[in-house]
Each structure stands twice: as structure tokens, then as C-alpha cells.
Amino acid sequence: MHAHHSILCITPPHMLQEIVRNGSPTQRDIALQTLITSEQIRGQRRVMKSMAAFMATAVPSGNKERAIYDVKNGTQLPGTLVRGEGDPASSDPAVNEAYDGSGVTYDLFFDIYGRNSINNNGLKLESNVHYQKGYDNAFWDGKQMVYGDGDEDLPVAERLFNRFTISLDIIAHELTHGVTQYEANLAYWDQAGALNESMSDVYGSLVKQYQRKQTASEADWIIGEGLFTSNVNGVGIRTMKAPGTAYNDPVLGKDPQPAHMKDYVRTVEDNGGVHINSGVPNHAFYVTALELGGNAWEKAGRIWYKTLTDKLQERSTFQQACDLTYEAAGELYGVNSLEQQAVKKGWDAVGITIGGDAPTGCLSTILGIFGMKAPAEN
Amino acid sequence: MRIIFERTGGIMGLKSRLTINLDELPVDQSRNLSRLVDEANFFTLPKDSSGRPAPDSFQYTITVETDTTSHTVHTSDITAAEELRPLLQELSQRARSQRGSKA
Numbered sequence: 376m377h378a379h380h381s382i383l384c385i386t387p388p389h390m391l392q393e394i395v396r397n398g399s400p401t402q403r404d405i406a407l408q409t410l411i412t413s414e415q416i417r418g419q420r421r422v423m424k425s426m427a428a429f430m431a432t433a434v435p436s437g438n439k440e441r442a443i444y445d446v447k448n449g450t451q452l453p454g455t456l457v458r459g460e461g462d463p464a465s466s467d468p469a470v471n472e473a474y475d476g477s478g479v480t481y482d483l484f485f486d487i488y489g490r491n492s493i494n495n496n497g498l499k500l501e502s503n504v505h506y507q508k509g510y511d512n513a514f515w516d517g518k519q520m521v522y523g524d525g526d527e528d529l530p531v532a533e534r535l536f537n538r539f540t541i542s543l544d545i546i547a548h549e550l551t552h553g554v555t556q557y558e559a560n561l562a563y564w565d566q567a568g569a570l571n572e573s574m575s576d577v578y579g580s581l582v583k584q585y586q587r588k589q590t591a592s593e594a595d596w597i598i599g600e601g602l603f604t605s606n607v608n609g610v611g612i613r614t615m616k617a618p619g620t621a622y623n624d625p626v627l628g629k630d631p632q633p634a635h636m637k638d639y640v641r642t643v644e645d646n647g648g649v650h651i652n653s654g655v656p657n658h659a660f661y662v663t664a665l666e667l668g669g670n671a672w673e674k675a676g677r678i679w680y681k682t683l684t685d686k687l688q689e690r691s692t693f694q695q696a697c698d699l700t701y702e703a704a705g706e707l708y709g710v711n712s713l714e715q716q717a718v719k720k721g722w723d724a725v726g727i728t729i730g731g732d733a734p735t736g737c738l739s740t741i742l743g744i745f746g747m748k749a750p751a752e753n
Numbered sequence: 754m755r756i757i758f759e760r761t762g763g764i765m766g767l768k769s770r771l772t773i774n775l776d777e778l779p780v781d782q783s784r785n786l787s788r789l790v791d792e793a794n795f796f797t798l799p800k801d802s803s804g805r806p807a808p809d810s811f812q813y814t815i816t817v818e819t820d821t822t823s824h825t826v827h828t829s830d831i832t833a834a835e836e837l838r839p840l841l842q843e844l845s846q847r848a849r850s851q852r853g854s855k856a
């Protein structure tokens with residue numbers, strides 16, 4: 376069924392209309408299902424946004440406050456509290472990694488951008504470890520971070536993934552999804568979703584660089600370093616420096632990320648390829664940071680932060696992200712400043728021109744074909 | 754009975770797919786899967802409970818076909834019904850242990 380989705384998506388508009396008119400019930404069903412899903416996404420996001428606003432006011436402001444829960448291989452969230460703020464280290468490395476990692480992430484956002492936690496109002500940073508058994512993933516559920524143990528239950532020779540708290544940038548990636556939810560609240564599909572993903576990779580990498588005190592040129596720009604076991608031919612799950620080259624493995628396949636708009640992947644899987652096409656804005660950030668030199672979190676990170684918190688909106692596109700980072704750089708450092716020029720170079724490198732008209736995503740295209748508008752802002 | 758399991762999303766955005774023909778399994782495994790399908794009340798589950806996509810969570814599509822009926826369920830880590838979770842976990846485990854082989 377998902378294979379059909381992909382075919383549908385790359386089908387030229389006139390052929391699609393033909394399918395709707397003359398297609399089999401199944402074909403019509405697929406098209407309609409796509410629309411229904413999009414509509415649900417739109418409705419529920421509104422609810423989430425009002426919930427987020429409520430939570431922001433309900434939680435008093437405060438300092439760094441962390442809580443780590445052990446899900447004990449189950450799925451009930453949150454699990455059992457095992458380490459609160461200021462508690463001594465645990466004998467469980469996953470607990471300590473989640474605690475320390477969310478701490479460093481808090482520090483970067485607070486020290487450099489003056490942000491007090493995920494909601495900028497002292498929201499408690501809640502992390503859950505040991506989610507399920509053999510869960511090779513980590514996610515942000517809208518309120519808390521959740522980490523699996525990778526392939527801990529398989530024989531060593533078959534393991535591909537270590538526990539997901541092992542990479543600081545994965546922890547910072549998940550926490551940044553929380554920041555994005557409270558700020559631009561970028562929809563989690565198509566280009567807005569890829570921008571959401573990219574913001575998480577950007578600050579994921581910056582938190583690691585901040586902890587290691589590395590400049591842009593010293594940093595590896597790898598996401599998920601240490602996550603793969605030695606059974607995998609790869610350095611991490613993504614690379615912002617050279618998207619598409621993080622891994623090439625007989626079991627996992629090849630890193631599918633594009634580094635340029637000409638290789639943009641049109642798909643409806645993975646919410647429109649949010650983890651694939653994030654390679655484009657990721658690389659734009661990398662080139663900008665390299666161009667600026669020094670610590671990437673200082674200038675490039677500040678430009679992107681201003682864009683995330685003041686400018687981007689739920690349905691923003693790559694083109695808008697390009698134009699708005701450029702605008703933010705102008706406001707922070709001056710029009711035609713070196714910083715603003717660096718942003719331009721960053722986007723030029725991935726085939727997006729300031730004020731241009733880069734193509735948008737797949738689901739939006741489908742909605743358009745059916746005479747429907749993409750979900751409106753707010 | 755035949756079960757088709759598909760997982761997409763996750764922090765890597767990778768897709769995995771698994772097809773199981775229960776007739777081809779050892780009888781204890783086949784019985785176990787049938788039991789999990791029963792206990793999930795699979796054929797009465799809503800078609801789509803995938804909800805708003807939570808960043809990096811997995812999305813699942815499960816189809817169960819018998820001689821007389823077929824039902825497909827879309828769901829996610831966040832929104833899966835409690836009674837479906839044991840089946841989801843079992844299918845995820847099977848998909849993981851067959852990684853790399855074309856299912």
C-alpha cells in the first residue's frame with residue numbers, strides 16, 4: 376500500500392486526476408486515505424498547540440530540572456522515577472546518559488540563547504529509558520523523551536544498535552523536538568517536517584560541539600555517533616557535512632539523504648521523507664557554520680534559533696526557511712554583513728536561492744490536485 | 754492465516770516489512786500468533802489510530818488475512834491500543850530478526 380502511495384505521489388497531476396476519475400476502488404481509496412490522514416494531522420495539531428499553551432502556563436518557571444524514568448521494557452509512559460534533579464548517579468548508564476545529556480542540552484539553550492528549558496518557562500525535562508524490549512529507536516511523544524535499548528536482546532553478532540542514550544546528539548535531537556513544538560510548531564510532514572527534523576539535528580550536533588568545545592571545522596557533524604555497533608558499516612545515522620554518506624551497509628542499506636535540492640526525495644512514507652530530506656537544510660546549516668568559522672553555536676546557531684523562535688511557522692517550506700534565516704541574519708548582524716552572506720552561501724550550496732521558488736513537498740502537491748488547501752497557519 | 758507487518762518512521766526513517774504465512778510456521782509459533790491476534794481483538798480494532806505523528810516514533814501497518822476476511826490497522830508507538838501491543842511487539846521482534854533478508 377505504501378508502495379502505491381509513492382507511485383501516486385510521483386505521478387504527474389493530469390494522470391492523477393485520471394486515476395481519481397477512472398481508477399479502481401482501491402486506487403481511489405489510497406488517494407482518499409492520504410487526504411483523510413492529512414486532515415487528521417491538521418485537526419490534532421491544533422489541539423496539541425492549545426495543550427502546549429496550557430502546559431506552558433501551568434508549569435512554574437524555574438531552573439534546570441530533570442527526571443529520569445525507567446520504563447522497565449514496557450510501554451507505559453512515564454515509567455518509574457529513578458533519578459531526579461540533584462540525585463546521585465545511578466548504576467545504570469542509560470539513566471546517567473539521559474540525565475547528563477538533557478543537562479548539557481539545557482545548558483546550551485540557556486547559556487547561549489537564554490532559553491529556560493523546552494517551553495522557555497522551566498518545564499521539567501523528562502526522559503524515559505528502557506522502553507520496550509529490543510526497541511531500536513528514540514522519540515519525543517509531545518511531553519517527554521523516550522529511549523530504547525537498541526538490540527540488547529539479540530546475540531552480539533546480530534546487534535546493529537547500541538542503547539539510544541549513548542549519543543549525546545540523539546538526546547539533544549529529541550529535546551529539540553520539544554523546543555520546536557513550543558516555538559514554530561513545524562508540522563511533522565513534508566518540508567515543514569524535514570525542517571523540524573533538521574532543527575533537531577542542528578541543535579543535536581551543536582550540543583555535542585558545545586560539550587566538546589569544538590569549532591565548526593573541528594566538529595564531525597555526525598548524528599548518532601556511537602549508536603551503531605561494529606557490525607554496521609557506518610559512522611552514524613546522518614551526517615550534516617556530507618548527507619548521504621553516513622552509512623552503506625548490507626543490512627541497513629545506504630544513507631538516503633540528499634545534500635542538494637536536485638536530489639530531493641518525493642515520497643509520502645516517513646511523513647513525506649522527513650528524515651530523508653532534512654539532509655538539505657542540514658547541509659545548508661553546515662556550510663553556513665563553516666563559512667562563519669569559530670564555534671557554530673555562536674553565530675550560525677543564533678541565526679537559526681531566531682528563525683525557529685520568531686519566524687518559522689507550522690507550514691513553512693525550505694524556501695521560507697532560506698529566506699527567513701537570511702532575514703534573521705540581517706536583523707542580528709546587519710544587512711549585507713558577512714553573517715548574512717554566509718547564510719546565502721549555505722543555501723546556495725544546496726540549490727536554494729534567497730527569494731527563489733524552490734519546489735515544495737509531496738503531500739502538499741496531492742492536496743492541491745484534489746482542490747484542497749494545505750493546512751492553514753494557526 | 755497471513756500477517757503482513759510494515760513499520761516506517763523512527764529516528765532513521767527506515768522502512769521494514771514482514772510477511773508471515775502461519776501455515777509455514779512451526780505449530781507452536783503459529784498458535785502463539787493466532788492467540789495474539791485473538792487477544793488483540795484485531796478484527797474489531799479501528800482502521801486508523803495513527804493520530805498526529807509524534808517526532809521519531811514508528812508508524813505501523815498490520816494486515817491480517819484469513820480465508821474469509823481481511824483487516825488492516827494503521828497505528829503508532831504512541832497510539833496503539835493496549836490489547837494490540839503484545840502482537841505489535843512480537844511482529845517487531847520478528848521483523849528485526851529477519852533484517853537484511855527480503856521479506
Ligand SMILES: [Zn+2]
Pocket residue numbers: 548552572575764808809
Ligand atoms: Zn527527530
